[in-house]
Amino acid sequence: MNRYNCFYKSCPEGFISKDQLLGMYYGAFPSGDPKNFVEIAYKAIDLNNDGSITFDDFIITLDVCKRNSTEKIDWIFRFFDMDNDGKISKEELKNFVEAIYQMLGKKEVESLLDNTVEKRVNT
Incomplete structure (x- = not known):
């Protein structure tokens, strides 16, 4: 099934609502809370800001994420520049990292951190 048919099968209205995206992320990260990350992601993916x-x-x-280009860097910048002022503040970076941690869930974050520390110590 091509992407177009798959998209419209999942989203017959022709768009993905924020609630639908949240449901997808809850399915992918059942032990975490993806609400804040979905807020950030939705804004970044909604390219024309029409809601x-x-x-x-x-x-x-999808196309931009597959590239190794300036477009990809610009798109990633949208994730961090939450107020669209053309700069990434410490607060925006902090909010993004917190959203990732919340989405993953406490146990997963602790496991990742423990694993990273273990790798660093044993190398």
């Missing part, structure tokens, strides 16, 4: 993720937004995002 919905259309098929075009979805495909462009």
